[in-house]
Amino acid sequence: MAVRECDVLIIGAGPAGLAAALYASRAKLSTVVLDKGTPGGQVRTTWSMENYPGFARGMTGPELMDRFVDHAKEFGAEIVRGDVATVSFGGELKIVTTQKGEEYRARAVIVAPGAEPRTLGLPGERELRGKGVSYCATCDADFFEELDVVVIGNGDAAVEEAMYLTKFVNSATMIVVHDEGILDATAIIRDRAFKNPKMKWAWNSVVEEIRGDGIVESVVIKNIKTNERTELEANGVFVFVGTVPKTDFLKGHVDMDKRGYVIANELMETSADGVYCAGDARVKYLRQVITAAADGAIAAVAAEKYIHEEEGFREMVLDRENPVMVAFWSPTSQVSLDFLPAVERIAEQRAGKLNLVKIDIYKNQRVAGRYGITEAPTMAFFRKGQLVEKVCWPTNESELASVADKVIGG
Amino acid sequence: MLEVNKENFEAEVLAVPGPVLVDFWSTKCEPCVALVPEVEALAEKYGDKIKFCKLNVLENRRLSIGQKVLGLPTIAIYKGGEKVAELTKDDATCANIEAMIKEHGR
Known part of the structure; x- marks a missing residue:
């Protein structure tokens, strides 16, 4: 089985996926886009395209999508043909396999599978498909x-x-x-x-x-x-009676509404860490090329930030030889600000044996949440990538110092 | 893949014992265009099991409608002048086509 690693894997090469690919690759992330057919999504089957700003008359859906494809490739995104078989979003590397047996390992995944025409279920409808x-x-x-x-x-x-x-x-x-x-x-x-x-x-x-x-x-x-x-x-x-999302392969992996649309927030974050959703498959108000492209851009920028945060935490905390004291603080918590000098003193007195990393809990809710940290200040101690001790507020300098020495002592 | 049209469809598809696979397609049909490399790969793999033909419906509209094909993509298999199997629209996936070939091929 061929295994391929990349920074961002994008599933679906419609306007959402292609816009995400452009933003991600332009941010120097190695970017692969998987699509089971010709890139362009539903826009491929739309002739008249007159509401994408800047492109009025004379631009067809397929032509606009050809430009999206070229633009994404210009910054190095790779578009690969493949039909997703399985996804696994639990680990630090997200794993996606295709029907043909290729395996992709990505630090972040943007799902942009889009939607397909809704059928009515009328008598004769299915039997006469392709027959009129x-x-x-x-x-x-x-x-x-x-x-x-x-x-x-x-x-x-x-x-x-x-x-x-x-x-x-x-x-x-x-x-x-x-x-x-x-x-x-x-x-x-x-x-x-x-x-x-x-x-x-x-x-x-x-x-x-x-x-x-x-x-x-x-x-x-x-x-x-x-x-x-x-x-x-x-x-x-x-x-032509609307569409249904093509999200069957995501069932049980990300939260969806009753109709199968993926629930994502303003940053396009789904319920799975490091997994984003963009375009028509998402719960949203307006499903158009322009909103799909906007979703893609946001998802790519959010994914980029996520990758860098994860990378930073790994380098500064998890991969360190020495124990690390992580001080989760918040600019909105005065006690956390007042306590920081004491935290810094403890670290200085143990220089060479204990590293200090300060994390703004508000800006890094995901990292804090992963370790069950909801309030600032909380001092968390890591040894060899593992959380070993947690000191929550209220505390004082001597209590923290004794925990620090215990962690150093192993 | 052999290009068939209104002139040779009778001789190449209907008059032979078969099996013959016909890929009904058109340049305007994006799903068909997407399917072309898949079908060509299958032609490489199963060329000895079944005869592969493609028919551009834009130039052969009446013939297609006569074959009760009014939607694309459609992939059909003929034996002894009769259509014995057919996949259309979303059902015309690479995996389904391969299964159909295995069932009806030599």
Whole structure:
């Protein structure tokens, strides 16, 4: 089994993963991006890209993603094809294996697996997938030249994809659950769609069934106001009803919400130390290329800081030959500030036998938390990488001195 | 991999006993493009077990629809002029294709 070590391993090469790769590699971290397909994520299957700032008309999703890829590679990030099999986030080195048996060991991991189109579970939907039922307009539009298709959904993505389809099809009928004239799509997209002569509309309606013998022939539509059912002939059914996160491989490894979205804080930190989440797979308000890229940048910077903190603690505390007294202090705790001179005196009197490291508990909550230290001042003694004694407040100079001598004495 | 089209599909795929694998793809289909190296690797490995063909649907739309292929990517296996197995969309993964070849290959 091939084993590969790196500073940052990024899972997923959509806009979030690629932005993270750019930031991480530019920060001189060795960076590997794993993706099971062509880099670019869902944006790859989106033709119209007009809301990424600085790139208005004339830039397609695939083109923008090609630029993201080139930009990430420019600073040394490596993009590797691979499908994740297992993850293990417990250790200092995070271990990720692929289906093909490669093993990656990384000091920090950024998961950016993204999302995939949601299916509806309609009768006929699964059987007729690839037979006229599609979730990807750019993939399949060509089949429907001069034919009639139905589009399910009425958000921005649904309406934009339907408009793309009208370049090929004879007609695209939008099945909309709302009253006439009301769409979830934003006004600019809605107005454009209403002017498109190839777009047709079925209001107050839902699709109940997709019918066809081997290929799609019709859909059964129900009017939710009148409960009337009609069969509408169609050669294709395009479904754009939101997405689901591709996070199955993370179950049990990081905290998620009920729908499988990964819970991360403002720094993109997940519940696992050194593991970050960016992009559509995260619990968030707006899932767009720009917010995915922003997540990626934040995750990479947070991961960089994490790696340096871990490295610092290892060098200054865990790898030392002599015992180390770590004074956890806080600028908000006056007693911890007042006690520091006493701590320093104790260390000076034992110079050569005991090292002193001062850590701001507030800035290094993760390191403090790992050793169960919640309050400042706390003096923790380490010998050969292990926590051996802890002196919590309240204490005094002579009590601390006797513990220090006990630790030195082994 | 042999490029098949509306002119030679009958002779190369339907008229032979098989098995024949046909990769329905197009340059506009990103998942198909991503799959190309995987399928080519499988062609190297199983070339003696099954005949590998690819069909660009952009130039052969009617033929594809006639084969009841209206979505990409689609990988199908033919025997004696009949389609005996097929994988489409998300199911068309490298692992699934390999399993299908093992089941239907010589």
